[in-house]
Amino acid sequence: MLPTWLTAAYLQPRLRAYCQDDRLQVLRIWAKPATGKGENFVGVMTRIYVDYQLGDGSVVNKTYIVKQALSAEVPQAEVFFEYELYTREMDMYEFILPKLKELLQEAGLDQKLTADAITVDREYNTMILEDLAPYKFVNADRVKQLDMAHTELTLEMLAKFHAASIVLQERHPNLLTKCFYTHFFSRDKKAYSVVFAGLFKAFLRFIDGQPNLKEAYGDKLHKLRTHIMEYGARAYDVGESDLKTLNHGDCWTTNIMFQYDDAGEPRSVVAIDFQFSNCTSPTIDLHYFFTTSLREEVGDKESELVEHHYKALKANLEKFSYKGSLPTLQEYRLQFERRRFMSLLAHMFKPCMIYNGSEETSDFSSLYAESPEGLRYQKSVYASEAVIRSATKLLAILDAKGLLELQ
Template sequence: MPEKSTHKVHPPPAWLTSDYVQEKLRTYFKNSSLKLEKLVTSPAIANGGNYGSVMTRINVEYFTKESKDKQATTFLVKTTFADKDPAGDVLIHYGVYTREMDIYEHILPQLADMVKKELKDPRKLFAATMNVDRKRDSIIFEDMSLDNYKVACRRKKLDLEHTHLVLEKLASFHAAASVLAERQPGIFAENYDRGFFNNHTRAYGKIMTNLLEALSRSLSSDRELGPRFKHKIDRLVERIMDYGERTMLSNSGDFLTLAHGDLWTTNFMFQNDAKDHPTNAIFIDFQFSVWNSPAIDLHYFFATSLQDNLRLEHQAELVQFYYYKLVEALKKLKYSGRIPSLFEFQLQFRSRAFYSVFCSLVFEPVMQYEGKEDASLEQILSSSESGMRFKDSVYESEAIKKKLSITLPFLDQFGLLDDM
C-alpha cells in the first residue's frame, strides 16, 4: 500500500500543454515527424513529499513516421513553485532553480561520462536529462521508475548493504566532481556557494528556528528529556545560523568537492535484483548542491537515512569505507591534488559535525512526519493556528519522541548542543 501523503499537492503548470511536450519530444528523440497523440499529467510526489519544487509525471503516447505503432512512456517534470508561494519566496534566495538547471544541463552529463569511461562503472549515476527550459525554470528528465528504480522507505531507513552502495556511488560522484574542477577551473565558481547555510542569505533561518521552538515546546512536558535539553535547545534557537555558517568554512588542506547537499532517502533511488538486493543507486534533486567538504553529505546522510545502530555505533567505520572508495576513484581519475590521509579526513568529518544537528533535530522530524496536518514550508513559516498545530505535531509522535531520546544524548556527548 502506498504511503499516505499529507503534503501540499500543486497542480501541473498551465504551460505544460500537448504542443509544448510534442516540441520537446521531437527535440529529445531527434525526430521532427513525431506526433503526440495523448498527454496525461499527474502529481509526482516522492516518497515523503517534496518541499523544494513541484513534481509532475507526464504520460505520453506518440507515433513517428518510421514506426506506425504507438509508443508510450513517461517523464518527470520539475518546476518552481507558483508565484506568491511562501516556499518559493524562501528558495529564490538560494539560486536553487538556476543551479539545478546548470547541473542537469552541463555538470551531470560530464560526471556520468567520467564515471562510465574512466572509472569503468557502466551503472547509471543520475537520471538522464530530456530538456532544460530556463524561461520556465523547468527540467524534464527520464522517469527512473520505468527501470524499476525505487526510493527506500524513509521510516525503515537503510541497512548496511544499501548504505555501502550509496557511499560507493557518492565517492564516485565526489571524486569525479573534484577532477572536473581541476580540468575546468572555475566551473563551480558561481552559484555553488549557497547551501542551507551560507554567507549570502539566511532565508532558511525562520524555518530552522520555528521548528526548534516547536521542539522546545515539546520538551517542556517531557520529564526525562526536558530538564536535560530544553535550555540547550532554547539557546540553539538563537545561534543555529551562526554555527551552521561556521560549519561551512573550509580549513587549509581540506578536500573539497561538489556536495549533493540534500542527501536523504527521497533523493536517491535503488534498483534491485531478483532477490531484492540493491545493484545500483542513483542520485536525484540537486537544488542545494554546494562546493564544500564531502563531510556535509556524510553527516546529512547518516543523520537522516541510516538505521540507528549504523549511525550511532558504526559511523567511523562508514567514513572509512567511503574514504577508501573516494581515494580509489580519485587515483583512477588521475586527481593531481593532495589526498588527505584517513586520519586527516576523519578530523575533517568531525569538524563538520554540527551539520548533523539541524539534520537530526529540524529536518528529520519533518521528513518522518505522518500526522494529519498539511505538511509544507508554508506551514512551517506560518504563525497561524494551522501552522502552529503542524509544527507542534511534528514532535508529538511516539516515534519522534523515541528517536529524540537517542539523538539528543548522542549529539550532546560531542558538545554539539553546548556553546561552540
C-alpha cells in the same frame, strides 16, 4: 494538470533532439501528479504520458517527469528564489550532471547516476526529466529508514558523485558558478535563518515537554538558539587543508532511488533532486544522510560508514588517475568530526521525514511557523517514540563532545 504551454508542438522538437531522431512525431500527451500531498515542498511534479512515433514508424509510449518551480505567489517560493534553488537545479541538469556522467564514463564508472534531462526551460522554470520508474527504480521506506545494504550502496554512489566533482572542479572550474557556493547557512542570505529559527523553536518546545531531556539539555539548547546559523555556516566553511567537493546537498531517503534484484536486495542506486547542491566538505553530505535516513543499528556503525565512503572515494579518484592531494583516513575523520554540529541541524528536519501520522500538510512553513496549523503539525510530528529515541541519543553524543556549549 498539464501546463497550458506543454503541447505536442512544444515537446516534439525537444524529444527529437534528445532521441536524435528528426522524424519523431508526438501523437498524444496526458498527465497525472507525480507526488502525493506533502511529499515535495519545493516544486510541482507531474508525470506526463507521451505516445510518439519514431522515424522508423514504430510507436513508443513513455513517461517523463515535469518538474516546475513554485509560482512566485506561493509564500514559501520567496525562500527558494532567494537561495537560487531553481537556477541551481537547472544548472545541475543542463550543465553539471551531463559533464559528471561524461567524466564517469571516461573512467569506466558508467552506472546510472541520475535521470537524464530531456529539456531545461528557464523561461518556464521547468525541467522535463527521464522517468526512473520504468527502470524499476523506487524509493525505500522513509519511515523504516535504510538498512546497511542500502546505506553502503548510497555511500558508494555519493563517493562516485564526490570523486567526479573533484575532477570537474579541476578540469572545468568555471562550471561551478556562484550559486554553487550558496547553502542553508550562507551569511549573506536571510530567509533560511527564519526557517531554522522556527525549526529550532519547535525542537525546544519538544525538549521542554520531555522532563528528562529538559533537565539534561534544556538550558544549553535555549542558550544555543541564537547561534545556530553561525555554527551551521562554520560547518560549511572549508579550510585550505579540507577536502572540497560538490555535494548533493539534500541526500536523504526520498531523494535516493534503488533498483532491486530478484531476491529483493538493492543492487543499484541513483540520486534525484539537486536544488541544494553546493561546494563544501563531502562530510556535510554524510552528516545529513546519517542523521536523517539510517536505521538506529546502522547509524551506530558511523565509524565504519565514514571509512566505507572514504575508501570508495579514494578508489574512484584512482580510476580518474587523480594526482591531487587527498586527506588520509585519519584526517578525513577529523574533517567529519569538525562538522558534527551539522547532525543537530539535520535533525530539525527528521521528525517530518519519518512521520507516519495523519496530520497532512503541503505548506513548507508548517514545519517551522507558529501558526495554528504549523503548531499542530509540529506537535504531531514530534509525538513519536522514534523521534524521542533519536533525539535522546543524538543529544547525549553532542553533549559528551562539548557541542551543546557556546563555541
